[in-house]
Amino acid sequence: MPRDYYQILDVSREATEEEIKKNYRKFALKYHPDRNPGNKESEELFKEASEAYEVLRDPQKRRIYDQYGHEGLKGTGFQGFSGFDDIFSSFGSIFEEFFGFDRRRSPHQGPTRGRDLRYDLEVTYEDAVSGKTVELSLPKYENCSACAGAGHESGHEPIVCPACQGAGQTVHTQGFFSVSSTCSHCRGRGRLITHPCQECRGAGKVEVVRKVAVNIPAGVNHGNKMRLAGEGESGERGGPAGDLYLVIHLKAHDKFERHGDDVHYQHMVSMALAALGGAVEIPTLHGPEKLVVPRGIQTGEELLLKGKGFPSVRSGRKGSQIVHVFVETPKKLTPRQEELLREFSEIEKNKGNGVKGFFRDATENLKKKLFV
Ligand SMILES: [Zn+2]
Ligand SMILES: [Zn+2]
Structure with missing residues (x-):
């Protein structure tokens, strides 16, 4: 015949919920298996107190018990606890409250959240412009399926x-x-663990490579972080999985340089084109584009191709491609080219607007660009 629940918790039949909780706490602390390892007697007392508390904290069960006793509860299907795991899973949050840091010192108990993982992903300029779905192969530890993360063979408790x-x-x-x-x-x-699980050799975890498809949004930039909830390592004893943090690394480009959502590009034009103006084809991240070089352009001047930069991750609005123009002075001339340039030079002299003037204009222009 089981003992009376009120007697077990040493409270009166009129005890309030608070009094019942307070006394259970007292007994649970005293008989807790961590404090009395291997002690069968306190183990039994701990189970007994937990069962009494399980009934008396629940107004409905308590009413049935008050009216019909232990027999009445059997009619409701109440069976008490089969073991510690049962008790801990029932009273999880209460134990957290009762034992505070003591429970954390005993890591073999409550559920633990899995670790967060970091994955560094290198993205090219082209992929960052248009966005991309990538499949990641993530090596991570998951609970061993053979032992459900326990690390030991079933029937051989640690x-x-x-x-x-x-x-x-x-x-x-x-x-x-x-x-x-x-x-x-x-x-x-x-x-x-006396009988370690054959699969995981007692670790409770096995390394697996998981494939995760991730959608990289258009416009991502160097250092952007993406959180993939629940893709981290799996939790322990029923705890939730951690998160995966994807850190974007933008791979340097040999032609372009990104600043914010704009992309900078250097373009050399011939002396003649700079003077006469004309159209050229230049590369952009969105494919080749026609660029109109205005007549009389100077080294250091910038031309803008609107909408040819990166889209903003938030607004989708596109940045520009900024073309930095450099005028190339020819190093080798054919006799004919030299002849024409000499003629050109003569005309310039006669105009009274010689080489000095051109030089001054170009340096003024460069200064403007460098010191603005
Ligand atoms: Zn030890
Ligand atoms: Zn295992």
């Missing part, structure tokens, strides 16, 4: 570590001081 009696810590006393350190025998776990 034993209490004999070196630390399950505390996970060993205490050395030296004079007035006591120094505690992590138990080296069980590496702080407090439990030892």
